Amino acid sequence: MVRDVLTGTHFMNGDVAAAEGAIAAGCKFYAGYPITPSSELAEHMAMRLPQAGGIFVQMEDEIASIVAMIGASWAGAKVMTATSGPGFSLMMENYGLAIMTETPCVIVNVQRGGPSTGIPTLVGQGDVMQARWGSHGPYEAIAVSPNSPQECFDLTIRAFNLAERFRTPVVVLMDESVGHMFEKVVIPDKRKIKIVNRKLADKKMKGHYLPYLADDDLIPPMAIAGEGFHVHITGLTHDERGYPDMSAEAQERLIRRLINKIKVYEDEIIDLEFDEYKDDADIYVISYGISSRCSRRAVKLARDEGIKASLVRLKTVWPFPEKYIRNLAKKAKAFVVAEINNGQILREVERCAGAKPVYFSGLMGGRVHYPEEILEKIEEAAGK
Amino acid sequence: MSSEAKIIKLLRDHSLALPRGRVYVIEDRCKGCGLCIEFCPKKVLHQSERFNAKGYHPPELIEEPPLKVCIACKFCEMICPDFAIFVEEVSAEEVGGMEEGAECTNGGG
Amino acid sequence: MIANSHDLEHPMDKYLRTDRLPHVWCPGCGIGTVLSCYLHAVDNLGLDKDKLVMVSGIGCTGRAAGYVDMDSFHTTHGRAIPFAIGLKAMKPELNVTVFSGDGDLFAIGGNHIIHAARRNADINVICINNYNYGMTGGQLAPTTPETAYTTTSPYGNIEPPFNLVGLMAVSGAVYVARWTSIHVRRLTKSIEEALEKRGFCFIEVLAPCPTAFGRRNEMRDPVESLKYFKEQAIVKNFVNPLEATIEPNKKFYVGKFVDLEEEMTFEDRLWLMTSEEFLKAPSKKRKEMILGVRRHVKEHMEVLLHTPEPTEEGGKGEGV
Numbered sequence: 001m002v003r004d005v006l007t008g009t010h011f012m013n014g015d016v017a018a019a020e021g022a023i024a025a026g027c028k029f030y031a032g033y034p035i036t037p038s039s040e041l042a043e044h045m046a047m048r049l050p051q052a053g054g055i056f057v058q059m060e061d062e063i064a065s066i067v068a069m070i071g072a073s074w075a076g077a078k079v080m081t082a083t084s085g086p087g088f089s090l091m092m093e094n095y096g097l098a099i100m101t102e103t104p105c106v107i108v109n110v111q112r113g114g115p116s117t118g119i120p121t122l123v124g125q126g127d128v129m130q131a132r133w134g135s136h137g138p139y140e141a142i143a144v145s146p147n148s149p150q151e152c153f154d155l156t157i158r159a160f161n162l163a164e165r166f167r168t169p170v171v172v173l174m175d176e177s178v179g180h181m182f183e184k185v186v187i188p189d190k191r192k193i194k195i196v197n198r199k200l201a202d203k204k205m206k207g208h209y210l211p212y213l214a215d216d217d218l219i220p221p222m223a224i225a226g227e228g229f230h231v232h233i234t235g236l237t238h239d240e241r242g243y244p245d246m247s248a249e250a251q252e253r254l255i256r257r258l259i260n261k262i263k264v265y266e267d268e269i270i271d272l273e274f275d276e277y278k279d280d281a282d283i284y285v286i287s288y289g290i291s292s293r294c295s296r297r298a299v300k301l302a303r304d305e306g307i308k309a310s311l312v313r314l315k316t317v318w319p320f321p322e323k324y325i326r327n328l329a330k331k332a333k334a335f336v337v338a339e340i341n342n343g344q345i346l347r348e349v350e351r352c353a354g355a356k357p358v359y360f361s362g363l364m365g366g367r368v369h370y371p372e373e374i375l376e377k378i379e380e381a382a383g384k
Numbered sequence: 385m386s387s388e389a390k391i392i393k394l395l396r397d398h399s400l401a402l403p404r405g406r407v408y409v410i411e412d413r414c415k416g417c418g419l420c421i422e423f424c425p426k427k428v429l430h431q432s433e434r435f436n437a438k439g440y441h442p443p444e445l446i447e448e449p450p451l452k453v454c455i456a457c458k459f460c461e462m463i464c465p466d467f468a469i470f471v472e473e474v475s476a477e478e479v480g481g482m483e484e485g486a487e488c489t490n491g492g493g
Numbered sequence: 494m495i496a497n498s499h500d501l502e503h504p505m506d507k508y509l510r511t512d513r514l515p516h517v518w519c520p521g522c523g524i525g526t527v528l529s530c531y532l533h534a535v536d537n538l539g540l541d542k543d544k545l546v547m548v549s550g551i552g553c554t555g556r557a558a559g560y561v562d563m564d565s566f567h568t569t570h571g572r573a574i575p576f577a578i579g580l581k582a583m584k585p586e587l588n589v590t591v592f593s594g595d596g597d598l599f600a601i602g603g604n605h606i607i608h609a610a611r612r613n614a615d616i617n618v619i620c621i622n623n624y625n626y627g628m629t630g631g632q633l634a635p636t637t638p639e640t641a642y643t644t645t646s647p648y649g650n651i652e653p654p655f656n657l658v659g660l661m662a663v664s665g666a667v668y669v670a671r672w673t674s675i676h677v678r679r680l681t682k683s684i685e686e687a688l689e690k691r692g693f694c695f696i697e698v699l700a701p702c703p704t705a706f707g708r709r710n711e712m713r714d715p716v717e718s719l720k721y722f723k724e725q726a727i728v729k730n731f732v733n734p735l736e737a738t739i740e741p742n743k744k745f746y747v748g749k750f751v752d753l754e755e756e757m758t759f760e761d762r763l764w765l766m767t768s769e770e771f772l773k774a775p776s777k778k779r780k781e782m783i784l785g786v787r788r789h790v791k792e793h794m795e796v797l798l799h800t801p802e803p804t805e806e807g808g809k810g811e812g813v
């Protein structure tokens with residue numbers, strides 16, 4: 001009774017769509033701890049995963065959840081956990097463990113208003129920088145940001161594919177509004193869904209396999225537990241054998257590769273969406289998630305006023321599309337950033353905008369933008 | 385037979401039935417903690433004068449047959465925190481029996 | 494008779510990453526002894542090392558995972574248990590042992606271990622209790638005896654320690670034992686039992702940390718520490734684990750405290766849930782299937798409170 005892909009047209013919310021996306025991507029293990037506004041995702045997984053032949057475990061906290069997920073990934077499964085701000089904060093140390101040990105896994109963060117317990121049932125986008133820098137030390141991060149239930153489905157599949165391809169944790173940065181929004185979701189035929197599986201160690205290599213010897217693509221093939229490879233996996237800085245090596249050289253070598261294995265594939269990872277005004281604009285609105293929907297409306301309103309605005313939507317927030325924004329800065333007059341925080345992607349845009357001014361439409365959380373609020377900033381940018 | 389010789393004969397008859405051990409020390413792994421020496425039930429080990437590569441004194445056998453013989457209980461092997469000492473069980477014959485004046489019967493190696 | 498050759502192969506070398514020896518542990522540190530007992534147990538049972546997994550947290554003890562030639566995971570501080578839970582859930586055929594320190598398992602990881610026991614996850618936990626945090630320089634642990642000196646209890650510890658075996662027993666562990674690192678034979682036997690038993694098995698091993706703890710508490714010499722263990726330990730099986738406290742300079746119990754009959758494990762239930770028969774069963778049938786042969790919590794407590802009469806262990810020979 002393996003019912004993993006529910007092909008058809010559905011009416012579901014973003015949380016449930018993300019869960020279905022995970023199952024369609026081949027997720028076979030979910031560990032989580034309930035937290036608003038991501039609980040619907042966990043509840044749906046609890047019901048659906050056994051039907052799809054997978055294991056659902058409600059752990060004792062989010063730390064246990066992320067670590068159990070990492071453990072299950074080393075047993076060869078595609079794995080996921082989901083949470084919201086407070087739980088995401090708890091996960092940060094082991095987010096780093098997944099990066100360091102190159103463990104494919106997907107972390108969904110349905111963002112709510114913070115800091116602390118904040119405003120649990122209402123929207124926020126304040127965890128963007130946390131997804132990038134929340135764990136200690138230098139590293140590269142990958143995060144996708146859906147703005148509709150359909151995309152919760154699609155981008156969760158993509159998150160799994162990226163995690164498996166690059167052997168790294170991938171964050172699905174949702175927000176409460178998208179998570180709780182009900183919309184039409186079309187689940188395609190199973191054969192039409194592109195699935196990527198991790199590169200596994202060749203059985204012939206047993207005995208002389210080195211768990212962290214990367215191929216030319218900078219990604220080492222993974223040996224899962226119980227297959228006779230006898231791997232040693234540690235969060236300590238390690239050499240190709242996986243053995244701890246406490247030298248600056250080993251640190252430089254390993255961390256550089258971990259960063260580069262994502263950096264060199266940036267173009268493949270980064271996913272931007274443009275509107276029809278892209279080539280005929282001088283003011284670019286940069287937004288993502290639920291804010292991008294409000295921004296789209298604001299751009300429309302601006303166009304009605306004759307302002308040459310255009311929306312660039314980040315479907316992937318990390319890696320940041322630095323090159324693209326730098327290029328855009330050459331022809332743009334100004335940028336507007338709309339997000340529900342005090343300026344996180346704003347900083348990235350400012351960093352890449354050169355001398356071009358960047359206007360900011362921020363909210364502290366608890367509600368989404370009125371398009372007029374963003375429009376105001378677009379007007380300012382246009383000098384109106 | 386002198387009483388000493390009697391004792392030795394008794395010991396021999398008895399000990400032929402007992403397993404004997406041949407003790408090996410991987411000297412460079414030893415950290416000189418002395419656990420093997422202290423807790424050997426037969427007290428057949430003592431600290432050598434030698435230094436290993438790390439500057440520790442590894443254990444060695446006290447060669448006092450027949451009163452002190454390794455009985456291959458492997459306690460030293462199990463307690464050694466450094467996997468530096470191990471014992472191979474051998475028959476008494478294999479180590480040369482316990483003839484009076486025989487050479488070290490504690491096992492060679 | 495004394496060999497000093499790199500060609501010599503220790504009988505445990507086949508389970509060790511010998512290229513990493515000598516290990517980091519201090520001379521006389523009990524961790525190495527306990528690792529030796531674990532490997533002897535594996536060897537005695539003739540287990541397939543391809544199917545053995547060791548998971549450690551962070552600490553001196555946590556380094557053990559780095560020395561065994563099997564799939565071995567050195568995770569983050571306190572998180573060995575959830576890692577093991579996830580791994581074992583997805584590959585129940587593996588024999589997973591968590592090998593970690595008292596601080597790792599009962600301070601920062603305390604929440605995980607009680608829940609793992611409650612679930613009856615099929616993992617073995619070997620906990621080295623060296624009374625302190627060795628790795629970070631000898632700080633207070635949740636197992637430090639009252640009045641003992643550590644670097645963060647410079648006037649003597651004012652906190653009562655956990656009774657680990659009692660805690661594990663009431664949390665639902667199906668096998669609970671305590672030994673010290675002088676009890677190598679019994680410890681090895683106990684590890685063998687745990688390796689063979691399904692369900693959550695917990696073994697506490699008191700072990701000297703001469704460097705960080707011993708130095709400050711008149712236990713500088715590991716030989717003296719082990720003599721102390723030998724003198725103070727009363728070997729007895731099935732003592733009520735709640736009474737098996739450890740107090741400074743007092744006798745304490747070692748032995749097997751809990752050894753329950755086989756039950757349904759957490760993993761059994763997880764996989765049961767994925768079966769068509771279960772998913773399609775009516776509610777009443779499903780409830781029966783879930784309960785299976787797993788003892789009810791109340792029953793578990795009853796078993797604990799009415800354990801067989803304590804049995805003397807034949808104290809032959811060196812008694813260890």
Ligand SMILES: Cc1ncc(C[n+]2csc(CCOP(=O)(O)OP(=O)(O)O)c2C)c(N)n1
Binds near residue numbers: 552593594597621629
């Ligand atoms: C999150 C976190 N907090 C603190 C530490 C520092 N730390 C490393 S090991 C350790 C204690 C280890 O004690 P224990 O588990 O008893 O093991 P032992 O070293 O005594 O074998 C601590 C506090 C850490 N690595 N990670």
Ligand code: SF4
Binds near residue numbers: 457
């Ligand atoms: S095997 Fe037993 S008798 Fe022989 S040296 Fe070791 S501890 Fe002593």
Ligand code: SF4
Binds near residue numbers: 416442
């Ligand atoms: S127990 Fe091991 S490390 Fe200690 S002295 Fe004996 S051989 Fe050396």
Ligand code: SF4
Binds near residue numbers: 521522524628705706
């Ligand atoms: S500090 Fe203590 S626990 Fe750590 S290796 Fe040294 S003796 Fe062992």
